[in-house]
Amino acid sequence: MKRMKAVLTVCLLGALLCACGPTDGAPEAAAPTAAPVLLGFSQLGSESAWRVGSTRSIEEAAERHGVSLMMLNAYQKQEKQIDAIRSFISYRVDVISFAPIVEDGWDTVLTEAKTAGIPVILVDRLITTQDESLYACFVGADFIKEGRSAGEFLLKKADAMGASHLNIVEITGTEDSTPQRQRHQGFHETIEGDERFTVLESISGDFLVSKGEECMRYLLDKYGEDIDVLYSHNDGMTLGAIDAIREYGLAPGSDIIIITVDGEQAAIDLLKAGEINCVVECTPNLGDAVMELAKKLAAGESVPKTSHPDEEVFTEFDDLSDLAPRGY
Ligand code: GYE
Numbered sequence: 631m632k633r634m635k636a637v638l639t640v641c642l643l644g645a646l647l648c649a650c651g652p653t654d655g656a657p658e659a660a661a662p663t664a665a666p667v668l669l670g671f672s673q674l675g676s677e678s679a680w681r682v683g684s685t686r687s688i689e690e691a692a693e694r695h696g697v698s699l700m701m702l703n704a705y706q707k708q709e710k711q712i713d714a715i716r717s718f719i720s721y722r723v724d725v726i727s728f729a730p731i732v733e734d735g736w737d738t739v740l741t742e743a744k745t746a747g748i749p750v751i752l753v754d755r756l757i758t759t760q761d762e763s764l765y766a767c768f769v770g771a772d773f774i775k776e777g778r779s780a781g782e783f784l785l786k787k788a789d790a791m792g793a794s795h796l797n798i799v800e801i802t803g804t805e806d807s808t809p810q811r812q813r814h815q816g817f818h819e820t821i822e823g824d825e826r827f828t829v830l831e832s833i834s835g836d837f838l839v840s841k842g843e844e845c846m847r848y849l850l851d852k853y854g855e856d857i858d859v860l861y862s863h864n865d866g867m868t869l870g871a872i873d874a875i876r877e878y879g880l881a882p883g884s885d886i887i888i889i890t891v892d893g894e895q896a897a898i899d900l901l902k903a904g905e906i907n908c909v910v911e912c913t914p915n916l917g918d919a920v921m922e923l924a925k926k927l928a929a930g931e932s933v934p935k936t937s938h939p940d941e942e943v944f945t946e947f948d949d950l951s952d953l954a955p956r957g958y
Contacts, residue, residue: 667928686958724927725749726748727753733756769937776813777813830856831852897909915958
């Protein structure tokens with residue numbers, strides 16, 4: 631079917647070229663333009679300002695690159711993402727892309743995409759699979775590195791304070807998602823074996839502001855003023871947790887050291903105000919990279935299996951006066 635469509639397009643183009651070729655004295659006809667690449671994109675939800683920024687980045691980049699975009703929001707449900715991928719397959723899009731909410735459970739639907747000959751770009755998060763050929767490439771952050779940066783900041787902060795012992799609580803992202811697994815891993819690897827640190831508890835706040843607040847209330851009820859450090863896997867949960875800390879009567883950023891990931895404007899503002907100590911950047915602006923990859927894959931070109939954007943770390947030790955507005 632797809633081949634038929636391609637053959638038809640080639641014939642039509644050939645006919646057009648013959649019919650419209652420049653003749654002596656006649657004005658030159660505009661070159662026929664190729665059909666735009668059709669990209670089906672399944673966004674996992676709208677759980678955070680980061681995610682809203684990610685959706686915007688995909689939409690704006692599609693426009694800029696002349697890619698036709700079919701975008702479906704899965705509202706935090708893996709089943710809806712699987713349904714979306716199936717509808718992209720039946721629609722016979724040129725390329726499928728999605729941000730997998732969790733890592734496991736994609737083999738069946740991706741085998742269907744492979745059988746249909748449609749290449750798949752993973753955006754933002756990874757999947758676990760025995761068969762790497764089920765996706766063409768991944769574009770997204772290096773979450774282990776982000777976790778390490780969070781841990782490295784804590785080492786530096788503890789040195790600067792001359793701290794002999796610090797108790798840590800961790801609020802993690804959506805369970806079994808790549809950022810949750812790897813931000814946890816990178817952080818723990820970095821502080822492991824340093825006897826100044828004890829991790830009191832690690833619980834999931836699902837990347838949501840409301841759950842971040844709920845988790846922090848629970849942690850404060852349980853450990854009270856024993857908590858010295860909060861490591862939170864995204865800014866949304868951190869904002870919720872900060873409300874809970876204030877409500878409890880403690881000062882975020884001084885009574886409790888706060889380390890967060892994403893780099894939303896709201897978190898940067900709190901960092902500047904001394905209420906957050908470290909923000910590890912994770913950029914949602916992956917749209918241009920996705921469109922470049924989609925166009926190459928649609929043209930049958932090869933692409934790198936993994937690409938990571940450049941990311942920074944902003945801390946209380948840095949001069950942030952020149953930092954440009956974040957845009958998310
Ligand atoms: O950190 C969080 C979002 O997958 C990197 O998902 C993304 C994470 C991001 O909800 O805010």
